[in-house]
Amino acid sequence: ACRALVVGWSRCCAPRLHSFRLPLLCPSGIKCGGVLSAPSGNFSSPNFPGPYPYETECTWLIVVAEGSSVLLSFSHFELEYHAACAYDYLQVYNGAARDRGNLLGTFCGRSPPPPFSSAWHVMAVVFRSDRHVAKRGFAAAYRKDACGGQLTGLSGEIASPRYPESYPNDAECRWSIGGPGAGPLTLVFADFQVEGGQGCGFDYVALFDGPAATAPLLGRYCGSTRPPRTVSSSPHLLVLFKSDFNIGGRGFKAHFYSAGECQEVFTTIKGNLSSPRYPSFYPNNLKCQWSIQLPPGYRVKVFFLELDLEGRSSLTGGCDYDHLSAFDGGSESGALLGRWCGRESPAPLTSHSNHLLLALHTDxxxxxxxxxxxYVGVVPMNVSCTRTDFHIQIPVQSLAQLERDRIYLGTPSCAAQVVGGNFKIHTRFDTCGTESQKRNNTSVIVSTLYIDFSAGVQEDIHQYELQCEPRRKEASVTLIAGPDPARLSQAENLLDAQQREGAATDTREIKSQDTSDIVFISICILAGLLMLIAVVGLVLL
Structure with missing residues (x-):
């Protein structure tokens, strides 16, 4: 175990603090890195102001009281320059070291990093030098910001002074969250207990839709009821906390994240979505939701192109850390369709309604x-076949925006008819572009169903391949073109158990579909009888 934190190690082992591991590499005799827990202090590169040693890696973990943030500034900075800072460099992390989701920046050369304010009470600084070219290094100072600060990360956490202990009297804290390039901000309170009173005139938390208190007021809160989730209309949000001269409380704890890439609603029939910053590392401490809302009658089919999240817990085997979940409907209280983490390759999934919610949680x-x-909106359809016919049925409400002639089998002349509340196509195998093929040594009948969503000059035609095995009277339907077919599996059977069950329960439809089979069998029997009579007649002659 590592007890000393600032010693001369040839290769420093990695001490732990609150589950954070510090990777340290220090030449013998060099004081390098450590845990800084005082309210303020200074640190510098080894040998500063002399040249730093070669092949050195140092990590400083700055930990101040929970509810405070760390203010970091540099008084001197001179490292070997490289356009991508690939040789000697300094990195600042908004949290635990080596966690790229918290990386605030990588710096080298002679331009000092800007002042930083952490999004919570932990900040890490990593310095690395290679085996060539040494400069004077850097000198830095930090201090605990009792409360408030300028927070520019995509996500972070804020808390009242001394949280979860009682906050001090006569406190005034301002957190200005956001900055250029960020999207609207979401603020969620995890805990809240502030002195109450009519009109919140004593202790309170006020939220402003902008960087200053002159911006529109989004809400003013006190008491022990958690404020609602708040979303700003701009990339800036100001949180103001004030306490008076007596009576306190536990205070509050809240987390924020940029909603630009993190809270979206999709209403188009097809679309793509990804985690924030993809394909770069996503930020930490996120709670993102993507809601897919399609017209009534549709279902949502999701295809996973890549999934790379933090892995499963070694203790429980579950997705206890970062995970992606899918819910049937518009909220996380809906039926859970799946939950994934690590580098899994989930199979495509289909919602049971026209709404589906995807939620990403990261720690x-x-x-x-x-x-x-x-994703693509799947048109729910019942497709069945006999030995001679295709039968297709699609609820009108699923394609309410389309005329019947925009739905056809093979050629536009084989358009759907409206019967009751359904688009229906009933056609024989020798019409509508139907052809016989041999697949896997089995004779099948194949045709293509076209659903034309085109608007103006923008062509958008979805194509479904219909396949029937006449001997077994089994039909299947496959999406083969429409929502970027190169990215979708062309072998996805879109008939699920619910559709098959629905087709099986419509007994009247089944009887009408089997009429042609009865006629076919009757003709065969009649032909056999006529042949038998002819043979008997020849024998008698």
């Missing part, structure tokens, strides 16, 4: 590339 440690997903 404050360990980030990966994230995920990329494409």
């Amino acid at each position: 404050r440690n360990t980030a990966r590339r994230g995920f990329s997903i494409t």
Whole structure:
């Protein structure tokens, strides 16, 4: 175990603090890195202001009281320059070291890093030098910001002073969250207990839709009821906390994240979505939701192009850390369709309604590339066949925006008819572009169903391949073109158990479909009888 934190190690082992491991590499005799837990302090590269040693790696973990943030500034900075900082460099992390989801920046050369304010009470600084070219290095200072600060990360956490202990009297804290390039901000309170009172005139938390208190007021809160989830209309949000001269409380704890890439609603028939910053590492401490809302009658089919999240827990085997979940409907209270983590390759999934919600939850440690997903609205249809006919039935409400002639089998002359509340196509195998093929040594009848969503000059025609095995009277339907076929599996059978069950329960439809089979069998029997009579007649002659 490593007890000393600032000693001369040839290769420093990695001490742990609050589950954070510090990777340290220090030449013998060099004081390098450590845990800095005082309210303020200074640190510098080894040998500063002399040249730093070669092949050195140092990590400083700055930990201040929970509810505070770390303010970091540099008074001197001179490292070997490289356009990509590939040789000697300094990295600043908004949290635990080596966690790319929290990386605030990588720096080298002679331009000092800007001042930083952490999004929570932990900040890490990593310095690395290679075996060539040494400069004077850097000198830095940090201090605990009792409360408030300028927070520019995509996500982070804020808390009242001394949280979860009682906050001090006569406190005033301002957190200005966001900056250029960020999207709208979402703020969620995990805990809240502030002195109450009519009109919140004593202690309170006020939220402003902008960087200053002159911006529109989004809400003013006190008491023990958690404020609702708040979303700004701009990339800036100001949180103001004030306490008066007596009576306190536990205070509050909240987390924020940029909603630009993290909270989206999709209403188009097809689309793509991915985790924030994909294919780079996603930020930590996220709670993102993507809601897919299609017209009534549709179902949502999701295809996973890539999934790379933090892995499963070694203790429980579950996705206890970063995970992606899918819910049937518009909220996380809906039926869970799946939950994934690590580098899994989920099979495509289909919702049971026209709404599907995807939710990404990440913790404050360990980030990966994230995920990329494409989806398509699947038209629910019942397809069946006999030995001579195809029968297709699609609810009108699924394609309410289309005329019947935009739905056809093989050629436009074989358009659907509207019967009751359904588009129906009933056609024999020798019409509508139907052809016989041999697949896997089995004779099948194949045709193509076209659904034309084109608008103006923009062509958008979805194609479904219909296949029938006449001897077994089994039909299947496969999406073969429409929502970027190169990215979708062309072998996805879109008939699920629910559709098959629905087709099986429509007994009247089945009787009408089997009429042609009865006629076919009757003709065969009659031909056999006539042949038998002819043979008997020849024998008698």
